[in-house]
Each structure stands twice: as structure tokens, then as C-alpha cells.
């Protein structure tokens with residue numbers, strides 16, 4: 001099945017099984033805004049808990065905060081967002097549709113890559129087992145020609161972005177003969193900058209009201225609280241402040257479901273270090289964060305680092321952790337060495353001294369910062385994409401199963417009475433009443449056992465138990481494993497010990513130390 005079709009299926013699966021709904025669905029939705037349903041919110045909370053505990057529980061020198069979404073408007077002047085948090089936009093005069101100029105060019109780059117991949121796939125089919133992909137990529141004339149075009153485009157594009165050269169971005173679109181996907185024409189306007197921050201007003205009267213912004217990143221809430229936390233927590237360098245919260249960006253090109261949203265959630269940690277040590281900490285945080293991702297067991301081959309060639313003026317190192325989504329390797333997390341830019345800017349704009357006094361050297365200085373910043377929704381999407389499978393069974397049937405890591409699954413155990421009578425529902429409820437304090441259990445009695453198993457597979461429940469007539473005599477149940485569909489009889493008294501270790505966030509955290 002084409003990857004595009006797989007992705008469409010994942011999106012509809014998310015809706016059908018209560019993971020993600022379009023926002024205000026009964027009014028036909030709101031672009032790039034989504035609601036999490038009854039299963040989605042559990043999965044999302046588990047992801048957040050995994051991140052939070054990996055930061056705050058596993059590091060004695062990292063503490064958390066929860067800053068407000070609204071911040072003093074000068075914050076955004078100091079951080080540079082008012083002046084420079086822009087996307088380059090271009091309109092097609094015929095379709096009246098608006099696009100991000102950089103995204104149109106990125107799509108064109110992806111087309112070159114697709115062309116190369118197709119050549120490779122064709123050749124792999126032709127040559128069978130004897131096919132040497134690396135050699136083919138290095139020597140085939142058509143592949144080399146396409147790769148050269150892609151590399152030249154990439155270089156030109158990077159330079160235009162670096163120089164903030166809007167005319168050049170437009171010229172690239174014209175030279176590459178990029179057409180509007182709706183009108184099919186090349187009737188493009190000039191490229192203009194568009195600020196991504198949403199603004200609103202505080203204060204009740206037009207005269208007294210002042211313009212404020214919905215935060216476009218949670219990080220600034222940490223920077224402006226640096227002094228509060230350092231002083232009240234008597235924190236010594238190096239130390240970190242972690243935060244999970246909503247962020248808002250007026251994304252013009254809403255695409256790929258919850259990959260690019262207007263309202264989304266970030267999990268950010270700023271790690272404050274002594275100046276001059278930041279480039280020692282940077283690779284350590286790269287390693288720590290990659291280990292966090294890979295502990296989920298999705299396979300190392302599905303992740304890669306993308307080091308930035310183009311650095312923001314305040315950064316001295318930056319990388320993305322990319323995950324292989326059905327639409328290619330995409331950024332899920334950014335790790336940035338942000339120097340002392342943000343703290344210095346807030347010192348300048350607030351007039352306050354935002355420094356650290358080192359009792360060992362009797363010196364004051366502005367700490368440097370390593371930032372790790374991951375989107376909860378993108379993480380959610382990567383988990384869904386990797387877990388979704390349409391499995392052909394030996395009996396000819398198909399089952400849709402979500403192979404969610406057990407610790408992230410919304411429901412850990414479903415308890416199913418074989419029939420709705422003879423005391424079986426009561427026995428099932430008894431089991432739930434005992435286990436619900438330890439992990440999330442669900443009772444289901446409607447439909448055949450087979451159908452109930454399928455429903456649990458589709459929401460990723462790692463364990464089901466069936467209560468039958470024998471259970472009333474021998475206190476044993478049938479335990480069924482989601483991934484293997486293996487079933488075995490086990491005593492009710494052993495259920496907790498059989499399941500608990502595998503479904504807690506602790507089971508994931510233990511892989512990190």
C-alpha cells in the first residue's frame with residue numbers, strides 16, 4: 001500500500017477509535033486545530049508523563065514549572081519573535097491560494113528524492129538479490145543527474161533563506177517551474193514575510209486595552225523565570241528547568257494532520273551551564289534525547305539527526321531528531337545550543353540583572369543554555385504511525401492492530417466476560433475493582449469475544465482477559481497478548497504481577513539508566 005494511503009488510514013483510525021477529532025467537528029472543523037478523544041488523551045498523557053519523569057525524576061538537577069500562556073508583551077520583543085518570527089508567503093493569483101514559499105521549494109526537493117528512490121526501486125526489482133544499492137546510487141547516470149539538480153537547488157535555497165532574500169525565493173519557484181497544486185499555473189505574487197504570532201488584547205476598554213500574544217513557544221516562560229527558580233530552589237549550575245504546555249502559531253500551510261498545528265503542545269527543557277561548557281553538554285543532550293526516543297523500541301533505523309547548516313544568529317550548534325513518518329523523515333524534536341542570547345536579551349529589556357553568582361570563583365556571569373524542545377503532538381503522531389498495522393491473519397482475516405508500547409497504551413487491560421449472565425459480569429467487575437488502582441482497566445461485555453478482541457487491538461490494549469464459566473470454579477482466566485494473540489490460562493491472583501511491570505512508565509524509565 002502506498003505510504004500516502006497508509007497515512008490516510010491512520011488519520012481515519014484516529015477519529016474512528018477516539019484518539020483525535022477535528023476541532024469543533026460539528027461545524028466541519030477548524031483548520032490545523034484538533035481535539036484529543038477518550039483514548040487520545042490517555043496516550044498523550046502517557047507520553048507527557050514519560051517525558052516529564054525522564055527529566056524531573058531522573059535528574060536531580062532538573063526541576064519543572066508551569067508558566068502562563070500570556071506573557072508581558074516585551075518578552076516577545078526581547079526574544080526577537082516580534083521582529084523575526086516570520087514565514088515567507090506567496091499567493092497564486094489564479095487559485096487565490098496562499099503557500100509558504102519555503103515549503104513549495106522543500107516539496108520540490110522531496111520530488112527529486114522521490115525520483116531517485118523510484119529509480120532505485122525499479123533497479124532493485126530488475127536485479128533481484130544481486131542488487132547493490134550503494135553502488136547503483138553512486139554510479140547510475142540518471143540518479144547522479146537528479147542528485148546534482150537536487151543538491152544545486154538545496155544550496156541555492158539554503159543561501160536564500162540565510163540571506164532572507166525573498167526575491168530569490170520567488171525566482172527559485174519560477175526557475176523550478178513550480179505550479180500551484182490547485183490552479184496548475186505559475187502566476188505567483190511577490191514573496192512577503194508573515195508573522196506567526198497570534199495576538200489579542202487584555203483590558204476591557206478599547207483605550208485601556210493592550211496588545212498581547214499567545215506564546216509561540218513555552219521556552220520564554222522558562223527564561224523569564226530563571227532567576228525565580230534559581231534563587232528559590234538554590235539551584236547550582238548546571239541545572240535545568242522543564243515545562244510542558246500549549247504554544248500557538250498562525251501556521252499558514254496546515255498540513256499532515258497533527259504534524260503542523262495552530263495550537264499544539266511542547267515539552268521543553270532549558271539546561272543552564274557555565275559559559276564555555278555548552279559544546280560539551282550539547283552532544284550529551286543529543287545522546288540522552290535519542291536514547292529516550294529509542295527506548296520505545298521503534299528501531300534505531302527510524303531515527304536520524306539532522307544537524308543544521310544554517311544556525312540562528314544566537315545559536316552555536318543545533319540539530320533535529322527526525323523520525324521516519326509515512327511522509328518521510330520529519331523533525332520531532334530540536335536540540336539547540338542557544339548561548340546566553342535569551343537571558344541577556346531579557347536582562348537588557350527588563351533592566352534587571354539576570355546572572356548567576358558562582359560561589360566557587362566569586363564571579364557573576366550570564367549562563368549559557370542547551371535547549372531540548374519536542375512537540376507532544378508530533379511525538380503522538382510518530383507513535384501512531386509506527387504502531388499502526390493492518391495484519392493478514394492465517395485464517396484469511398485482516399486485523400487492525402496498534403502495537404503501542406504497553407507503557408503508553410491508553411488501556412492496559414480489558415476484562416471480558418464470555419457471556420452477560422451466570423455471574424460472569426460480576427466476576428469480571430471484581431477483577432477490575434482489584435486492579436484499577438494499579439493500571440487502567442476496561443470492562444467490555446458487548447458483542448462476541450472475537451469482536452471485542454479486535455476492538456481492543458485497534459486501540460492498542462496490550463492485554464485482555466476472558467472470564468468464563470470455569471473461572472467461577474478455579475479462579476483462572478484466559479490471558480491474551482495483543483501482539484502475538486497467544487492465550488494462556490493464569491490464576492487471577494497472578495494478573496497484577498504478570499502485567500504491572502510491563503505497563504508502567506517506570507518500565508520505560510528503567511531503560512534509560
Ligand code: GAP
Pocket residue numbers: 216217218219249251258259260261262264265266268331332333334371373374375376377378379
Ligand atoms: N523553543 C524552540 C522551539 O520552539 P521549534 O523547532 O520551533 O523550536 C520545537 O519547535 C518543536 O515543537 C518541534 O520540533 C515540533 O515538534 C514542535 N512544533 C513546532 N511547531 C509546531 C506546529 N505548528 N505543530 C505541531 N508541533 C510543532
